Amino acid sequence: MRITLDPLTRLSSGLRISVELKDGFVVSAGCSGMVYRGLEQMLLNKSPMDAPYFTQRICGMCSSFHATASASAIESACEATGTVPKDALVIRNVLNGFGWLKSHLEHLYLGFMPDLADPMYRDILNSSDLGNLLWKELKNRYASPGGEACSDALRCIRSISRAEGILGGRSPGSPVIVPGGVTSRPTRGDIYVLKDCVEDIKAIVQKRLLGALSIEEWLESTHDNGGEHAFKYLESLSRDDLSEEKGWGDLPLFMMFCSRMLAKDTLSLPAYIGLDELGGYPLDDQLIGFLSYGSFYQVRDGYAPVEDSQAGSFVLPAGFTPGGLQNINSAADRLDPGLIVEHVYASFYEDGEGRTSEAPMDEETVTVEKADAIGYDGIKYSFIKAPRYGRVPCETGPLARLINSRENLIVDTMRKLGGYKSAGYPMASVYTRTLARMQEALLLCRMLQGWIDDDLEAGDGIRRCVHVSPKPGSSGRGLIEAPRGALGHWLRVGDDGRISNYQVVAPTTWNASPKCGEMKSGPIELALLGCQTTPYGYVPGSEANPVGLYHVVRSFDPCVSCAVHVIRG
Amino acid sequence: MDDLKNGPNMTRRAFLAAAAAVGAAAFLYSNAPGVAAAIEKSGKRLLWLRGSGCGGCTASMLSGGNPEVLTALNKIKLELAYHDGLMGQQGVFVDGSPAGDSGHNSNIRLDELVDEGGYVLVVEGAIPNGPEGSGRYCMSGATPFKQIFMNAAPGASCIIALGTCASYGGISRSLKVADATGVSFSGTSRMEGAMARYGLNNNVINVPGCPPNPDWLLLTLADVLSGADVEVDAYGRPKAFFGSAVHESCPRRGAFDRALRDDGFSEGNCLYNLGCKGTLAFADCPTRRWNDGGSMCTQSGGPCVACVEPSFPDAFMPFFSKVESRGILGDVDVDTGAKIIIGATVIGAGIHAVKRLAIGESGREDEKGGKR
Ligand code: SF4
Ligand code: SF4
Numbered sequence: 001m002r003i004t005l006d007p008l009t010r011l012s013s014g015l016r017i018s019v020e021l022k023d024g025f026v027v028s029a030g031c032s033g034m035v036y037r038g039l040e041q042m043l044l045n046k047s048p049m050d051a052p053y054f055t056q057r058i059c060g061m062c063s064s065f066h067a068t069a070s071a072s073a074i075e076s077a078c079e080a081t082g083t084v085p086k087d088a089l090v091i092r093n094v095l096n097g098f099g100w101l102k103s104h105l106e107h108l109y110l111g112f113m114p115d116l117a118d119p120m121y122r123d124i125l126n127s128s129d130l131g132n133l134l135w136k137e138l139k140n141r142y143a144s145p146g147g148e149a150c151s152d153a154l155r156c157i158r159s160i161s162r163a164e165g166i167l168g169g170r171s172p173g174s175p176v177i178v179p180g181g182v183t184s185r186p187t188r189g190d191i192y193v194l195k196d197c198v199e200d201i202k203a204i205v206q207k208r209l210l211g212a213l214s215i216e217e218w219l220e221s222t223h224d225n226g227g228e229h230a231f232k233y234l235e236s237l238s239r240d241d242l243s244e245e246k247g248w249g250d251l252p253l254f255m256m257f258c259s260r261m262l263a264k265d266t267l268s269l270p271a272y273i274g275l276d277e278l279g280g281y282p283l284d285d286q287l288i289g290f291l292s293y294g295s296f297y298q299v300r301d302g303y304a305p306v307e308d309s310q311a312g313s314f315v316l317p318a319g320f321t322p323g324g325l326q327n328i329n330s331a332a333d334r335l336d337p338g339l340i341v342e343h344v345y346a347s348f349y350e351d352g353e354g355r356t357s358e359a360p361m362d363e364e365t366v367t368v369e370k371a372d373a374i375g376y377d378g379i380k381y382s383f384i385k386a387p388r389y390g391r392v393p394c395e396t397g398p399l400a401r402l403i404n405s406r407e408n409l410i411v412d413t414m415r416k417l418g419g420y421k422s423a424g425y426p427m428a429s430v431y432t433r434t435l436a437r438m439q440e441a442l443l444l445c446r447m448l449q450g451w452i453d454d455d456l457e458a459g460d461g462i463r464r465c466v467h468v469s470p471k472p473g474s475s476g477r478g479l480i481e482a483p484r485g486a487l488g489h490w491l492r493v494g495d496d497g498r499i500s501n502y503q504v505v506a507p508t509t510w511n512a513s514p515k516c517g518e519m520k521s522g523p524i525e526l527a528l529l530g531c532q533t534t535p536y537g538y539v540p541g542s543e544a545n546p547v548g549l550y551h552v553v554r555s556f557d558p559c560v561s562c563a564v565h566v567i568r569g
Numbered sequence: 570m571d572d573l574k575n576g577p578n579m580t581r582r583a584f585l586a587a588a589a590a591v592g593a594a595a596f597l598y599s600n601a602p603g604v605a606a607a608i609e610k611s612g613k614r615l616l617w618l619r620g621s622g623c624g625g626c627t628a629s630m631l632s633g634g635n636p637e638v639l640t641a642l643n644k645i646k647l648e649l650a651y652h653d654g655l656m657g658q659q660g661v662f663v664d665g666s667p668a669g670d671s672g673h674n675s676n677i678r679l680d681e682l683v684d685e686g687g688y689v690l691v692v693e694g695a696i697p698n699g700p701e702g703s704g705r706y707c708m709s710g711a712t713p714f715k716q717i718f719m720n721a722a723p724g725a726s727c728i729i730a731l732g733t734c735a736s737y738g739g740i741s742r743s744l745k746v747a748d749a750t751g752v753s754f755s756g757t758s759r760m761e762g763a764m765a766r767y768g769l770n771n772n773v774i775n776v777p778g779c780p781p782n783p784d785w786l787l788l789t790l791a792d793v794l795s796g797a798d799v800e801v802d803a804y805g806r807p808k809a810f811f812g813s814a815v816h817e818s819c820p821r822r823g824a825f826d827r828a829l830r831d832d833g834f835s836e837g838n839c840l841y842n843l844g845c846k847g848t849l850a851f852a853d854c855p856t857r858r859w860n861d862g863g864s865m866c867t868q869s870g871g872p873c874v875a876c877v878e879p880s881f882p883d884a885f886m887p888f889f890s891k892v893e894s895r896g897i898l899g900d901v902d903v904d905t906g907a908k909i910i911i912g913a914t915v916i917g918a919g920i921h922a923v924k925r926l927a928i929g930e931s932g933r934e935d936e937k938g939g940k941r
Contacts, residue, residue, distance in 0.1 A: 004662040007709045009653045009675055012624040014709065036697075036706040037621055042743040047887035053874060054882065057740045060625020060780060088835075106631070110655060144657055145639065154631065154639060158861070161632035165860025168869060172628045173780050175871020183834045183870030193863075369746055371703030376711075465834040544661055544669035559624075 010111045014560040024538040029528035031512045033384035033560045043502040048470040060172050064099045065482035067177040069489040072478025074179040078468040082302035085463045088181030089297035090455045101444045102160045103483035107557045109153035114144035115550045131271035137242045156204040163197035166190050181465030188458040202445050211249030227412025251438045274535040279527040279552035280426020285322035289392040290400035294318030295481030299455045319404035325418045332404040343386040343516035360490045360503035386516040387505050395523040396485025396510045398436040430555040472497045484557050511556045614688040617652040620714040621707045621741040622694025625780040626732040633783030641787050660710040676710040686724030695734040695741035696763045699748035706747050727793050728773045736775035737879040757879045775805035779876035785810050815847035818855040820868045840872040844889035850875035
């Protein structure tokens with residue numbers, strides 16, 4: 001049986017998923033991006049300084065991240081990264097932090113969680129009292145439209161946008177991130193309004209995700225001290241009342257009841273949704289890795305591009321961890337940007353000279369311009385290219401970041417899952433991916449508060465931008481993290497001072513990548529292999545509403561507008 | 570539609586004036602019952618299609634003013650019947666055939682809505698015709714977006730082209746091979762817009778902006794649904810929002826008039842020398858402001874890039890070059906270029922008129938003297 005999801009909704013448009021099932025299990029999977037805009041081609045011969053404003057229009061959800069990556073690429077081409085003033089970097093941190101939190105909330109509450117309120121779960125959970133209680137919570141909170149969580153999230157998104165607007169002029173599409181720094185000069189009054197916004201935002205996030213504990217309490221016991229505290233806390237909560245007031249915020253509720261390992265295996269609870277069994281990978285260092293570029297500048301003047309002493313430049317470190325579970329027991333590998341290449345074997349592009357892969361800066365690929373060449377069932381089936389780190393496809397995003405920073409809650413949860421009675425649950429799954437996004441949302445609240453309370457300064461004498469001007473023949477790259485993962489911009493300036501090559505490799509380019517020249521699947525494809533139409537296996541009728549597949553794909557928070565990129569040589 | 574005109578208990582003129590004068594929040598809250606009553610009678614549904622774009626228009630609506638778009642739509646009892654980014658359904662095919670019903674399957678849902686007709690159609694993103702006239706650079710549900718649009722347009726009681734891509738082609742039009750256009754315009758040309766190209770002739774209102782301000786959409790919607798004839802300019806934009814230049818009421822206008830112009834970012838004065846195109850951009854950003862009235866581009870030190878104009882972005886790049894520099898007009902002849910950019914407002918004006926417009930009013934040349 002072949003199931004095709006086209007379009008997969010509740011994400012930025014244009015994603016098609018096609019899977020072949022045999023005896024109820026997915027045996028092959030294809031992931032296609034279906035919209036081609038060609039932003040990089042448009043940038044050829046333009047002024048390099050225009051790139052941040054232009055590339056922020058790649059994606060309406062990620063405008064400030066693209067602007068930041070693009071400004072970084074120019075700063076690196078000008079060898080000016082060490083001179084960008086601290087106060088500019090703080091404002092970039094705050095703007096990116098807000099945008100990042102907003103993106104996580106949009107994804108969780110408008111994209112991912114509504115699938116948990118699918119009526120299919122009512123029919124399965126109603127076999128026990130706890131199940132009925134659980135269903136009531138899922139439906140009241142996540143049904144879209146109308147769920148409480150959805151309207152809380154919308155309120156929070158509005159508050160965040162208001163805060164972004166104060167520093168950024170407007171959101172999305174703020175013009176303040178420019179090569180050399182930022183343009184805005186917040187006043188003391190602005191900072192007070194921002195503080196107010198942060199209180200408001202934190203209150204909503206706290207109520208939603210945690211219910212009873214404060215963000216500080218939760219992070220102190222889990223992020224700072226490890227997953228065991230979280231497991232104990234979950235066990236201590238009432239099971240007669242699953243309301244937020246009793247501590248069952250969205251995070252604890254998800255952490256307990258969307259894990260078969262915790263709810264059923266450990267506590268013998270009659271109600272659970274096994275998202276920890278869903279969307280994992282074979283643990284093979286050659287088949288999958290976890291990649292992050294590092295993000296959020298340390299509060300000081302200047303930063304170092306990733307090839308130098310990057311470790312000290314970013315709050316969230318760059319790194320790479322190969323797929324095998326044992327690798328989380330040692331530190332992450334240092335990131336080597338030289339290993340990043342892209343393939344077009346299965347993508348609607350022709351490689352200029354028949355090479356199989358190229359580093360982004362050397363790429364010369366040609367988009368197919370024949371209508372017949374664009375079909376979704378052949379060897380070529382996507383507008384998304386296939387980036388690889390060395391030869392390894394990589395997952396990128398909150399889970400990869402928390403793995404690479406060896407974040408306590410996530411790493412301990414993964415250890416517990418991976419080591420469970422030698423049977424083992426996959427360490428990367430719909431469950432850990434979503435848990436990582438929730439934990440990161442809480443961490444962002446803490447970081448934002450820090451920057452705004454301690455580091456953001458008002459006053460006229462403060463320098464917030466240095467003059468940069470890219471020289472003919474120079475080139476640079478800007479590697480940062482966006483909410484969905486590793487985002488890289490590469491730029492080359494021609495002898496005439498105009499852009500001669502521009503490349504973007506976005507998070508979803510990694511996650512939704514098609515097969516490469518070596519026939520290795522991209523992360524979403526790989527995560528779909530072996531899946532069934534629901535977390536409980538095949539349920540009659542579920543082929544027409546394969547909730548299990550939705551969970552897997554949406555857990556990556558794919559964004560197709562960002563993912564599709566090409567350059568014409 | 571006729572009997573709706575009395576629905577909100579307002580004359581059309583009064584409605585427009587009120588809509589333009591206040592933010593969507595104030596307007597919708599004070600008039601919501603009337604607007605809702607009018608809409609309830611018409612049983613209006615909103616069908617929101619997304620073509621070749623960045624999703625920024627939707628993101629802007631969610632980030633929006635006060636209330637954000639979903640609450641606002643709810644308030645005026647307008648049903649968002651189809652929006653691929655927000656709806657519960659998805660397109661599902663089993664062995665190549667559409668599966669399930671409209672409760673689960675977005676493609677079936679869309680077909681049903683189109684068959685019923687009588688909706689307001691919001692289009693976000695441009696409509697690519699390429700390659701080779703196939704429209705396959707943008708597909709959804711195994712169908713080129715251009716076909717989806719052609720199916721949906723005839724049944725719409727009104728089409729709102731949301732954002733600069735849908736209005737004029739915008740960023741998405743910059744790539745020639747994609748052959749993408751806006752709904753009723755391609756750049757400044759009506760002849761090359763999708764409506765003319767595909768022989769369609771519904772009423773289209775443009776709500777440009779890259780991205781657009783949520784107020785612009787909400788108030789235009791309320792306006793349309795109340796049966797008002799929305800007064801538009803030569804580029805199909807409601808005059809109420811796109812009637813005067815950003816420069817006219819810019820928060821930095823005082824600095825401009827005193828010829829205090831910055832040559833570097835974040836210095837605090839007028840951004841004219843840094844390439845601000847506020848003189849050429851017709852939108853009420855300075856009075857309406859963004860994100861709940863907090864700020865706007867030039868206020869935060871970002872030069873206006875004229876994101877609401879039909880020739881955005883090409884005619885306004887390099888973004889950091891002064892308006893009267895020849896360079897900004899690209900390959901276009903200077904005189905014609907000026908006309909294209911500023912359009913009907915300054916018909917016949919050459920580049921000198923642009924320059925006068927931009928700096929002449931202050932009666933003196935820039936003190937720091939055009940360094941750039
Ligand atoms: S040129 Fe730009 S910054 Fe200066 S007053 Fe006009 S709109 Fe404002
Ligand atoms: S100020 Fe200019 S660039 Fe900014 S939103 Fe208004 S028209 Fe667009």
